Amino acid sequence: MTATEPRATVEEPRPAPHRARTTVLAWVTSTDHKRIGLLTLGTAVVLMISIGGLALTMRAQLAQPQLDVLSPDRYNQFFTMHGSGMIYLVMTPFAIGLGLYLVPLQIGAPNVAAPRTTMLGYWLYLGGAVTMLSGFATSSGAADHGWYAYPPLAGTRFTPGPGVDLWIAGVALAGTGMLLMAATVLWTALVKRTRGMTLLRMPVFSWSVVATNLMVIGAFPSLLVAMGILAAGRVNPAIFSDNTWNIGYQHVFWFFGHPVVYVMFFPFVGAVAEVLAVFGGRRYFGYKITVVSLLAFAALSMSVWGHHMFSTGQAENDYYSLTSILLLVPAGLEYFGFLATLLGGRLRFPTPMLFAVAFVPQFLIGGLTGIMIATPAVDYQVTDSYFIVGHWHYTLAAGSLFGFFAGFYYWFPKATGLLLRERIAKAHFWFWLVGTNATFLPMFWLGLHGMPRRIASYLPQDGFGTANLIATLGSGLLAIGTVLFVVDVVVSIVRPRRAPDDPWGGFTLEWATSSPPPPQNFDPAHPVPPIHSYAPLLDLRAGEGRA
Amino acid sequence: MDYRGVFDQVFGLQVWIAAGVFVLVTGLLLGALVLNRARRRDKLPFAAAEHNPLEITFAVFLGGAAAFLVWLSLSNNHRLDYGDTLAVAHQTGLAPGRQPVRVDVTAFQWCWSAAYPGSTTTVSGSCATPAARPVIVVPQGVPVEFALTSRDVVHAFWVPDLAVKRDAYPDHVNTLLMTFPETGQWLGRCSEYCGTYHKDMDFYVRAVPPAQYQAFVQTGALPAGAAT
Ligand code: HEM
Ligand SMILES: [Cu+2]
Ligand SMILES: [Cu+2]
Numbered sequence: 001m002t003a004t005e006p007r008a009t010v011e012e013p014r015p016a017p018h019r020a021r022t023t024v025l026a027w028v029t030s031t032d033h034k035r036i037g038l039l040t041l042g043t044a045v046v047l048m049i050s051i052g053g054l055a056l057t058m059r060a061q062l063a064q065p066q067l068d069v070l071s072p073d074r075y076n077q078f079f080t081m082h083g084s085g086m087i088y089l090v091m092t093p094f095a096i097g098l099g100l101y102l103v104p105l106q107i108g109a110p111n112v113a114a115p116r117t118t119m120l121g122y123w124l125y126l127g128g129a130v131t132m133l134s135g136f137a138t139s140s141g142a143a144d145h146g147w148y149a150y151p152p153l154a155g156t157r158f159t160p161g162p163g164v165d166l167w168i169a170g171v172a173l174a175g176t177g178m179l180l181m182a183a184t185v186l187w188t189a190l191v192k193r194t195r196g197m198t199l200l201r202m203p204v205f206s207w208s209v210v211a212t213n214l215m216v217i218g219a220f221p222s223l224l225v226a227m228g229i230l231a232a233g234r235v236n237p238a239i240f241s242d243n244t245w246n247i248g249y250q251h252v253f254w255f256f257g258h259p260v261v262y263v264m265f266f267p268f269v270g271a272v273a274e275v276l277a278v279f280g281g282r283r284y285f286g287y288k289i290t291v292v293s294l295l296a297f298a299a300l301s302m303s304v305w306g307h308h309m310f311s312t313g314q315a316e317n318d319y320y321s322l323t324s325i326l327l328l329v330p331a332g333l334e335y336f337g338f339l340a341t342l343l344g345g346r347l348r349f350p351t352p353m354l355f356a357v358a359f360v361p362q363f364l365i366g367g368l369t370g371i372m373i374a375t376p377a378v379d380y381q382v383t384d385s386y387f388i389v390g391h392w393h394y395t396l397a398a399g400s401l402f403g404f405f406a407g408f409y410y411w412f413p414k415a416t417g418l419l420l421r422e423r424i425a426k427a428h429f430w431f432w433l434v435g436t437n438a439t440f441l442p443m444f445w446l447g448l449h450g451m452p453r454r455i456a457s458y459l460p461q462d463g464f465g466t467a468n469l470i471a472t473l474g475s476g477l478l479a480i481g482t483v484l485f486v487v488d489v490v491v492s493i494v495r496p497r498r499a500p501d502d503p504w505g506g507f508t509l510e511w512a513t514s515s516p517p518p519p520q521n522f523d524p525a526h527p528v529p530p531i532h533s534y535a536p537l538l539d540l541r542a543g544e545g546r547a
Numbered sequence: 548m549d550y551r552g553v554f555d556q557v558f559g560l561q562v563w564i565a566a567g568v569f570v571l572v573t574g575l576l577l578g579a580l581v582l583n584r585a586r587r588r589d590k591l592p593f594a595a596a597e598h599n600p601l602e603i604t605f606a607v608f609l610g611g612a613a614a615f616l617v618w619l620s621l622s623n624n625h626r627l628d629y630g631d632t633l634a635v636a637h638q639t640g641l642a643p644g645r646q647p648v649r650v651d652v653t654a655f656q657w658c659w660s661a662a663y664p665g666s667t668t669t670v671s672g673s674c675a676t677p678a679a680r681p682v683i684v685v686p687q688g689v690p691v692e693f694a695l696t697s698r699d700v701v702h703a704f705w706v707p708d709l710a711v712k713r714d715a716y717p718d719h720v721n722t723l724l725m726t727f728p729e730t731g732q733w734l735g736r737c738s739e740y741c742g743t744y745h746k747d748m749d750f751y752v753r754a755v756p757p758a759q760y761q762a763f764v765q766t767g768a769l770p771a772g773a774a775t
Binding site: 146246282287312314317326332357368374383453 | 573583705
């Protein structure tokens with residue numbers, strides 16, 4: 001090693017270490033990225049469970065023909081709040097919050113750039129969540145126009161009542177919050193890397209967050225414009241008598257709406273990559289090509305939005321089909337990295353690894369069906385049917401959520417200093433593995449056999465009963481798995497078992513500091529180790545002849 | 548246009564390709580797990596962390612696969628007249644005597660109506676029960692152009708058995724050109740969410756021989772004993 005190790009950014013002054021206060025007030029006013037990150041992740045987990053409850057109720061309603069668990073209007077409110085809640089309030093905050101917690105640690109920075117702006121981002125998100133959900137407390141109920149709120153239906157003429165107003169305001173607030181948070185985390189990765197942490201030594205996870213946040217910055221302003229159009233239509237519904245505004249809204253919305261889909265899985269691809277490498281006991285295979293694919297994927301994602309509009313008769317279908325299908329190139333390269341790492345590893349199977357391994361084939365089902373619906377001749381049949389519902393739940397619930405759980409079990413000991421119980425965690429995994437497939441596989445069949453999405457009930461003669469019953473039973477398994485997940489977290493807190501600094505033999509900088517990390521992330525007892533690659537701790541062990 | 552035929556061909560091929568990819572990836576994955584168990588490795592099977600020639604070859608292969616799938620998608624979309632985004636008769640270059648029969652279909656919250664240009668015949672219903680579903684009558688064997696619009700919000704005209712769907716917008720007319728080679732009756736549904744009773748917006752499309760169709764357009768009713 002030469003004396004002039006490349007210095008990525010200016011050295012930050014590290015204030016003398018101090019003990020962090022743990023009062024509620026200290027938490028909610030904190031400017032520490034770890035605390036803001038944990039607040040974001042914690043809020044999103046609580047919301048995931050409650051919004052998942054809406055889904056279970058819907059599944060109960062659909063278990064058999066003509067059930068009366070929910071009235072049609074209630075059902076419509078539930079799918080709207082479930083879908084929009086999962087997207088704006090759960091998966092996006094998971095994605096951005098995980099990056100907020102981990103990126104400064106992984107790049108050896110003491111904190112996020114602009115911590116107060118980041119804090120404001122959290123508060124906007126929380127405010128947005130409360131505003132959106134408060135629609136349930138109004139006399140006409142919560143919003144019921146679906147997660148993309150097409151006008152004219154979402155205008156005051158067809159959907160009066162404050163639920164929609166609250167929804168629009170809430171989405172705008174939460175969207176702004178996520179935009180701020182993504183911007184500060186991106187800025188952190190660009191300017192606050194420690195000595196030796198060049199861009200091409202950032203861990204795959206941090207790169208996935210960079211690509212994610214670039215998409216957020218490119219796409220979320222468009223969401224705010226879309227909410228502006230809806231707000232204008234709430235005041236003056238006459239604008240939606242004009243087709244230009246209706247179809248224009250769809251273009252503006254989907255210009256945001258497609259990239260956000262990738263925001264909701266990129267960080268989990270990154271998390272799965274880290275987990276596969278660490279529990280494969282080897283350097284991640286194909287680092288550079290993975291980084292290039294993530295960036296190419298993010299860039300392409302801005303050009304595919306019209307594939308949501310193939311059946312509108314008002315979009316250039318060939319163009320959007322072309323750009324959408326091209327996505328298989330970066331996606332395929334990412335899979336190459338996954339598989340080569342697995343094939344070239346000495347595998348261990350603690351819970352994070354189980355979720356990461358299951359992510360690979362399950363997310364693949366989402367991707368393969370994605371190519372099908374990127375083909376207009378196929379999409380004319382399956383769009384807006386249960387086939388689509390199956391498709392995105394494979395990407396998001398069977399895919400991203402598995403990546404999220406892989407990350408959760410992997411980094412929980414780091415973030416809390418506590419160990420989870422492996423046996424409960426593994427039971428959670430198996431319930432979810434069987435549950436997701438039982439819930440979402442029958443949906444492809446239902447869609448191909450003519451079941452439209454967003455219907456509150458169906459008739460016996462439709463012949464949808466058996467497949468729906470299987471789906472509902474599957475969602476019951478998901479519910480049991482989720483209870484186990486909560487139990488695991490509670491047990492780990494009530495009967496703490498201390499986690500060591502590096503329980504898994506990790507490769508990246510966060511495993512070099514204490515669990516949980518000190519306020520400035522690294523201190524004299526836990527200095528930033530030298531960095532020569534994207535797996536600095538592996539290098540260190542290799543140097544000491546330990547790997 | 549034969550939406551169902553094109554759908555079956557394209558989707559059928561894609562399902563085979565997807566199944567192949569899935570089996571390959573899952574096979575490699577399970578292979579890795581099983582080998583790992585069997586050997587209880589004490590060192591890595593291979594140490595390399597990248598292999599540029601292999602990666603680039605694979606990228607080129609993926610590019611080729613994408614090119615094939617794009618070709619498959621676009622050429623079949625052209626067979627369907629680009630999903631009728633362009634003026635229908637113009638696109639298909641139909642002979643003058645073979646101009647399509649037009650049926651004006653209007654969606655509304657929460658049912659459908661149909662009108663036949665040049666005739667006072669209309670079809671409507673309430674969709675509240677299966678018996679109250681409107682039956683849109685069309686001639687068998689000649690091209691039919693549905694002119695779709697909406698009176699209020701966005702709906703979508705979907706006939707699952709025929710694999711065809713097109714949205715119906717207010718202040719805009721979408722066209723859908725198709726031929727019904729056989730007589731018969733098919734269930735249609737609204738597939739774009741449109742409010743409280745979206746779930747009930749079902750209808751039928753019924754294709755009858757041209758002579759019976761003529762009688763229907765003139766009298767507003769199908770002759771007794773009409774083909775089903
Ligand atoms: C894991 C358990 C889950 C179950 C059982 C479930 C179930 C459902 C059901 C029954 C619907 C209604 C389908 C319809 O009527 O058209 C639905 C819609 C939806 N779900 Fe999920 N879901 C789950 C997880 C997720 C996750 C993790 C996401 C992540 C973003 C998600 C996103 C959506 C969206 C966007 C919609 C569409 C809402 C709309 O049509 O506006 N779901 N889900
Ligand atoms: Cu999309
Ligand atoms: Cu509808």
